[in-house]
Amino acid sequence: MSSPLLLVSHPLCPYVQRCAIALSEKGVPFERQTVDLAARPAWFAAISPLGKVPLLRVGDTTLFESAAIVEYIEDTQPRPLHPADPLVRAEHRGWMEFGSGLLADIAGLYGAAEETAFGARRRTILDKLARLEARLGKGP
Ligand SMILES: N[C@@H](CCC(=O)N[C@@H](CS)C(=O)NCC(=O)O)C(=O)O
CATH class of the missing domain: 3.40.30.10 (Glutaredoxin)
Incomplete structure (x- = not known):
């Protein structure tokens, strides 16, 4: 085995x-x-x-x-998680990269040394979440 x-x-x-x-x-x-x-x-x-x-x-x-x-x-492995359509699949890959960046932004928020940096990172995250929400508005 x-x-x-x-x-x-x-x-x-x-x-x-x-x-x-x-x-x-x-x-x-x-x-x-x-x-x-x-x-x-x-x-x-x-x-x-x-x-x-x-x-x-x-x-x-x-x-x-x-x-x-x-x-x-x-x-x-079986049970594809990506859609079969190459165009939609490419879109999903782009959003995966977007998600990776968002995780890095969140880590930056935790690590902010002072309030100004914290506020800037918070705004970046909120902007990205708003963009994500707008995309998800169409449904998965
Ligand atoms: N781009 C990497 C990011 C992985 C990552 O940042 N992992 C963190 C823990 S969440 C880590 O191992 N950090 C240790 C370090 O940066 O020294 C991935 O997608 O795998």
């Missing part, structure tokens, strides 16, 4: 959740290994090119970057 997929994780990481949701939606069994990002183990530093989670271990291969990981999951 081939070894199960291993999702190298952190409990608070939304990019990890993107991968876990894709696997769960498709009913793919996987294991998780949690990493303490404040005290990274040597094995993690050795296999994570950017020092970030998520990683997906597929046999001896390590995939990194959540967008690449979900693309691999989509390409290799």
Whole structure:
């Protein structure tokens, strides 16, 4: 039997959740290994090119970057999550990138050193959420 997929994780990481949701939606069994990002183990530093989670271990291969990981999951597992129409699929990929940027903005909000920076980041997030709401108004 081939070894199960291993999702190298952190409990608070939304990019990890993107991968876990894709696997769960498709009913793919996987294991998780949690990493303490404040005290990274040597094995993690050795296999994570950017020092970030998520990683997906597929046999001896390590995939990194959540967008690449979900693309691999989509390409290799049943129950497509992307629409078949290439035009709509490309739109969805664009919105995925938009979502990645929004997550980074939210992380920036948490990390804002002072009130002005916090306010600027808050406005950026609100603008992006308004744009997203306008798009979702048409329905999924
Ligand atoms: N672009 C990456 C972002 C991943 C990311 O930022 N992960 C964070 C945790 S949520 C991390 O590992 N941070 C550690 C660091 O930046 O040193 C992806 O989509 O996988």
